[in-house]
Amino acid sequence: MPTFTTQDGAEIFYKDWGPKDAQPIVFHHGWPLSGDDWDNQMMFFLGHGYRVIAHDRRGHGRSSQTAAGNEMDTYAADVAELVGVLDLKSAIHVGHSTGGGEVAHYVARAEAGRVDKAVLIGAVPPVMVKSERNPGGLPIEVFDGFRAALIANRAQFYRDVPAGPFYGFNRDGAKVSQGAVDNWWRQGMMGGAKAQYDCIRAFSETDFTEDLKAIDVPVLVMHGTDDQIVPIADSALLAHPLLKNGTLKTYEGLPHGMCTTHPDIINPDLLAFARG
Template identity: 80%
Template sequence: MNFVTTKDGANIFYKDWGPRDAQPIVFHHGWPLSADDWDTQMLFFLGKGYRVIAHDRRGHGRSSQTADGHEMDTYAADVAALTDALDLKNAVHIGHSTGGGEVARYVARAKPGRVAKAVLVSAVPPIMLKTPANPGGLPLEVFDGFRAALAANRAQFFIDVPAGPFYGFNRPGAKVSQGLIDRWWLQGMMGAANAHYECIKAFSETDFTEDLKKIDVPVLVMHGTDDQVVPYADSAPLSAKLLKHGTLKSYDGYPHGMLSTHADVINPDLLAFVKG
């Protein structure tokens, strides 16, 4: 297996498929998942001739279960360590949910020449938490509920989330995929409970406003209007406005996990942006 070691000694697992001289596409997963959540997109882009890379965030998947570092600055530093180790140039960074926050923080600080474009999919920026400056956000009690459910019975919580709001399987007439639910659970249970617990604060309370303003490359913001995890109105439209070169693409009625439930639509749209 492939690992890169960070300055504080964490081993970050990554997949790296495709021609080494092809344009790299780097995928950043959501909470509490792993690089495996991107398999459909990685196979799609691999078939189009791209080099595809995805890592497990620290405390997630096969990466080190560290005692600390479960916040956005360290997540972004870990990505920088990976891109430096692989010497990636002109890369496209695509982040889902929490991974979208990681992309925003990394791309805003990336070395010149490292990043060509970025995509935020169902992503947490600008900020999820309700604050005086963000009155449309979710109250802290929502995230306290996540923490309580995780601490009480993580295994059951990691069934309830994908079986319900994540993929929209709680909606009338939804076509439920047990395979997606099981895959979500498996990825989640591979990771560390402490990392997942602390990451809730990272994805809900981090303010990415200044990161978004700093980004100079083109950014595609993709979001479903029926996202029950990261509500549409307080995320995608606001992020697109803050970006210098942002494009908003909305998907009517799509859920948070639309990369899996609607890959047949999302993947070609990603490709068009990457090629455009």
């Protein structure tokens, strides 16, 4: 099982498939999942000749269940170490939800030549929580509720989220995939409760505004208009104008987890951006 050890001793699991001389695409998963959430996209891009990489963020999946370092500065530093270990150059970094925040935080600080492009899908930037500076954000009570539900009954909470708003399965006429719900639960329960608890603050309270302004490479911002987890009005529609070289693509009626529910729509758009 491929892993590397970070400077502070965390063991990070990663997958690395495809030709080592092909352009790398690095996938960054959302909370509280793992690199497995990208299996469809990894197989798709592998079939198109790319080198595909996905890691389990510290505290998630098969990586160490860390008690410390569960915040964006360390997440981005872990990515930088992974990129160094694999010596990735001209990579495309694709992040979903929390992973989109991780991408923004890493790419804004990346060594020259390491990053070619970036993609933010249903991503949390610029900042989720409501404040005087971000009046359209979600109240802190929403995230306090996440924390309380995780502590009270993590196993049930991790069924309720994918069975409801994450994939839009709570919408009338939705085609529910029990397999997708079960796989979300499986990934979530693999990780550590403490790390996932801490990550709620990381994804909700980190302000990525300066990261977005600092990114020079082309960035594709993809967001579903029916995203119930990261509402588009307070995320993609605010993030896109902050980017120097950004493209916004919205998907009418699609949910937060649209990479899983609609890969037939998302994957070709990702490929077109990668090739463009």
